[in-house]
Amino acid sequence: MMDCRTFALLLDRPEGEWTAEERQQMEAHAAQCAECGALLAMRREMAAMDAETEVPAAFSSSWREKVYAEEKKMSRQGKLFPWKRAVAAVAAVAVLAIGTTASYLNGWGLQSAGKSADTSGYDGGYGAMNYAAESYDGSPALYSAKSASMTAAGADWDVPAEAAANNTREEKIIRTINMTIKTRQYEADYALIRKLTEENGGRVESLDVSGDGSAGSLRRASFVLRVPSERLDAFIAGAKGVGTVSAYSESSDDVSESYYDMQNRLQTQQVKMQRLTALMEKAEDVSDLIELENAVSETQYWIDYYTGQMNGVNSRVQDSYVNITLRELSSADAAETKTLSLGERIVHAVKASAETAGEVLQAMLIFLVAALPWIAVLAVITLVIRAVVRKRKAKRAAKTPEQGDA
Amino acid sequence: MSIFHRQSRAERFEALAVQHERMLYLLCLRMMGSREDAEDCAQEALLRAYRAFDRFRGEAGAKTWLYRIAYNTCIDALRKRQGTLSLEALWEAGFEPVETGLPQPGEALERRELRRQIEQALQALPPDQRAVMILRDFQQMPYNEIAAVLELNEGTVKSRLNRAREKVKNILISAEQNPSASVQEDEGRQK
Numbered sequence: 001m002m003d004c005r006t007f008a009l010l011l012d013r014p015e016g017e018w019t020a021e022e023r024q025q026m027e028a029h030a031a032q033c034a035e036c037g038a039l040l041a042m043r044r045e046m047a048a049m050d051a052e053t054e055v056p057a058a059f060s061s062s063w064r065e066k067v068y069a070e071e072k073k074m075s076r077q078g079k080l081f082p083w084k085r086a087v088a089a090v091a092a093v094a095v096l097a098i099g100t101t102a103s104y105l106n107g108w109g110l111q112s113a114g115k116s117a118d119t120s121g122y123d124g125g126y127g128a129m130n131y132a133a134e135s136y137d138g139s140p141a142l143y144s145a146k147s148a149s150m151t152a153a154g155a156d157w158d159v160p161a162e163a164a165a166n167n168t169r170e171e172k173i174i175r176t177i178n179m180t181i182k183t184r185q186y187e188a189d190y191a192l193i194r195k196l197t198e199e200n201g202g203r204v205e206s207l208d209v210s211g212d213g214s215a216g217s218l219r220r221a222s223f224v225l226r227v228p229s230e231r232l233d234a235f236i237a238g239a240k241g242v243g244t245v246s247a248y249s250e251s252s253d254d255v256s257e258s259y260y261d262m263q264n265r266l267q268t269q270q271v272k273m274q275r276l277t278a279l280m281e282k283a284e285d286v287s288d289l290i291e292l293e294n295a296v297s298e299t300q301y302w303i304d305y306y307t308g309q310m311n312g313v314n315s316r317v318q319d320s321y322v323n324i325t326l327r328e329l330s331s332a333d334a335a336e337t338k339t340l341s342l343g344e345r346i347v348h349a350v351k352a353s354a355e356t357a358g359e360v361l362q363a364m365l366i367f368l369v370a371a372l373p374w375i376a377v378l379a380v381i382t383l384v385i386r387a388v389v390r391k392r393k394a395k396r397a398a399k400t401p402e403q404g405d406a
Numbered sequence: 407m408s409i410f411h412r413q414s415r416a417e418r419f420e421a422l423a424v425q426h427e428r429m430l431y432l433l434c435l436r437m438m439g440s441r442e443d444a445e446d447c448a449q450e451a452l453l454r455a456y457r458a459f460d461r462f463r464g465e466a467g468a469k470t471w472l473y474r475i476a477y478n479t480c481i482d483a484l485r486k487r488q489g490t491l492s493l494e495a496l497w498e499a500g501f502e503p504v505e506t507g508l509p510q511p512g513e514a515l516e517r518r519e520l521r522r523q524i525e526q527a528l529q530a531l532p533p534d535q536r537a538v539m540i541l542r543d544f545q546q547m548p549y550n551e552i553a554a555v556l557e558l559n560e561g562t563v564k565s566r567l568n569r570a571r572e573k574v575k576n577i578l579i580s581a582e583q584n585p586s587a588s589v590q591e592d593e594g595r596q597k
Contacts (some may be wrong), residue, residue, distance in 0.1 A: 038575075063448065068416050
């Protein structure tokens, strides 16, 4: 029989590292020793608390916004690339000249450079996706190999015991996709993401939208989507056609071992419950009944606990999380997009220059209109001063000949 | 052709940070005890990390580096909070610890109560002990990683964890024995 000291030593290790024998001994000791039982319950609850806590979508989008805003700020202050301003000034003049010439010679319209360029250029963007996935998430091949076995995940949602009895141990893999998509056609691509989600049987769990589409406030939508895992690959394939993917990561968490551990424990508690119920039917002594009721209550707690945990896992396995940030591109951003051809980028650069010039002219016009009342007042004052000065001059001129006559 | 484009600094940082945002948020949530403060702290931590991204060389590992920044940000925020309102005062003002991850209605009341007690007990711990407990007992982080995050040796991590567990256990036991007793009393007894 395990003692409290050994129990404490084992309890120090995460539960996932216990052997089946150790777990059995731990639970047997916890059932005997109230203090150790409370400790075990506390530790399990602590681990479950984090597992069941959702991260607010607003947080996910707001830190990204702040980081991108910081990047712009640092870029403006010249902290990121101190040499960039000088180069940019020279480059702007060159691009303006070359771009104007190129657009004349080739007759490229700005319309054709929009959506088709973004879509056809996707493969280039996907290169960056592969890089991100391989650098941080391990082998992407893992996902396709495992995706087939995930399709029927969740079939045992309400009857976990049956699945165990049939010995059909499907892998329980939680997949999470993170994508950042840049677009020049924000509204169309926003609608496309929603359509893709619906078509694949998914749903928008949360959505955070910011920006008004003006040059100083580009639009951004942060989607948290739940997409059925069997449709996830189709969804991703569809999402490849939306704008240009600038960042992509995919994580795959295999929770099979802990899931089936929980399933076994649930079965143990269910069997225990059956026995306790049978004993209660036979019990005649009131004190026995009270003790049995306490045991039933305790067992029911663990049945609820394991069922809740398994339902949570099944929900995450069945519907994958897809976090998509859709960012609207300015013309200047589009000019720097690697997936566009040189000519298209030049056209975007010219357009960006024209937009900036237009914004400056608009700002000047607004300033002039806003300053009109002051200009009117200044004009009146100037006219009055001018009239007074003229009058004085005329008086002086009139006096001078009089004095001469005298 | 690539002279006009390279993956921006923010994009590279985003690809790195997104791997850890959930656990960083949870660390801040348990450290601060409220959703609003956790969001503020986690955001501030990620912004600090972004500003220092150029100096990150990868020796410590991105996870350890981000966790350390998040922990330090929480400690700064807790110091500021200490200057404005004590935990006792917060409780007296009706402060309830964060209710994230609570069981759904219909699940055992005892479990809900246990989570509430754990949250309260956690907030009653000094921040250094609280951090060790969060990283080990909530996030199941190995001792060597905890030591790297908190820049301590493993022996110190273990002794802090033991003290934290003992305190939390005493608070929970006393709460069970006397459900009406407040955590403030438990905390006073611990001191």
